[in-house]
Amino acid sequence: MTTAEVSAAVRLSVRQIAQAARRAGRILGVLSTEQKNAALNAVAAALRSHAADILAANASDVSAARAAGLAESLIDRLSLTPDRLEAIALDVENVARLPDPVGETLGEATRPNGLKVSRRRVPLGVLGVIYEARPNVTVDVATLALKSGNAVILRGGKETVQSNAVLVQIIAEALSKHGFPEGAVQVISDPDRARLLELLKLDDLVDAIIPRGGAGLHRFCVENATVPVIVGGVGVVHLYLDASYVRDAAGVQSAAEIILNSKAQRPSVCNALDTLLLTEESARLALPNVARALVSAGVELRADAFTLALLESENIPAVAAAESDYGTEFLSLTLSLKTVAGLDEALDFIAEYGNHTDAILTRIEAQAEAFVQQVDSAAVIVNASTRFNDGGQLGLGAEVAVSTQKLHARGPMALVELTTMKWVVRGAGQVRA
DSSP, X not given: OOHHHHHHHHHSOHHHHHHHHHHHXXXXXXXXXXXXXXXHHHHHHHHHHTHHHHHHHHHHHHHHHHHTTOOHHHHXXXXXXXXXXHHHHHHHHHHHHSOOOTTOEEEEEEOTTSOEEEEEEEEOOEEEEEESSOHHHHHHHHHHHHHTTOEEEEEOOGGGHHHHHHHHHHHHHHHHTTXXXXXXXXXXXXXXXXXXXXXXXXXXXXXXXXXESOHHHHHHHHHHOSSOBOOBSOOEEEXXXXXXXXXXXXXXXXXXXXXXXXXXXXXXXXXXOOEEEEOHHHHHHHHHHHHHHHHHTTOEEEEOHHHHHHHHHTTOOOEEOOGGGTTOOOOSSXXXXXXXXXXXXXXXXXXXXXXXXXXXXXXXXXXXXXXXXHOOSSEEEESSOGGGOSTTTTTSSOOSEEEOSSSSOOEEEOTGGXXXXXXXXXXXXXXXX
């Protein structure tokens, strides 16, 4: 996007942007699956053909972020590489291959008076998505919105202005070549918070606000919006290691691999592990091996008294945990360790601090089932990495956010979660008695 185009976008009021999105949404909602899929495949091809432009814009954003002293975890979220960009393009193609939920008919029935009633799945309409860093979100959200027939207004953080401007321009050009309406995907490039506030108040034009970022962003949206807000993406991630899982060398090795993957595979994302819960027995059996793997990957361990003493006896570096380390979403190479008496205490601890992603490693099926039934989180995982709470990994193609609320949608939000239902009633002259 040229400087003149960015300036023109800034001059548009947020209401004008939303009005264009509303007009576009009426057309998007009736496009065929074939039209949408062709456009999405064109977007994927355009991302590849314009890779140099995208990476150059992103490098400018990253350089500015470092100069501004932003945290490395945020810079990691912001950064694009050729491999990450190719993964984004593949995700677009994956979404194109997914079943189209729009138009699905549910619950067909004929009433005693002859009325034929059913429910039909339809787009939400216009989405406002607010996020920090992570230019991949720009593409993921646009892709899912388009496939589900929604127009979308994107508002990234000031640290992603260059990346988002280029990405949205590339997407818009690809869509226009396939007859998509102007206004289907738009970005608010102006970082002024007043424009964000304007978006949050447009309940006559915008159907849902979806924030992706820290707890402060979510709280700001909830407290200031008249548009419904879908909250998610913030939460402390736990893994409970039961002794039954680590009674042999193979179990210890497996636990170390799962915990390392959960914490260090990409520590800056919302499904990365924050707190490891152990019993004294499981700590004695497995913690030295697990901790060595974590420390080798650069993880700082913050341990309670029991696990700290155990690690010190093995000459494994760790620091004493503060009470505030429990209930903290680190988004970095930091992990807190907590000793619990057993499953019941682990469940109590997770009930106090969790709601996002929580996992258990156990060989006892009754324990696994109790964990699944009693942990009230967006995703509960048994004997696998917490990193699997992700739309792409769960077969959804991509995700707009991971919702941690209970109304409308919970967990990774993809195509189906961006739709709603309407009743269709067909009669033959019936009147109500």
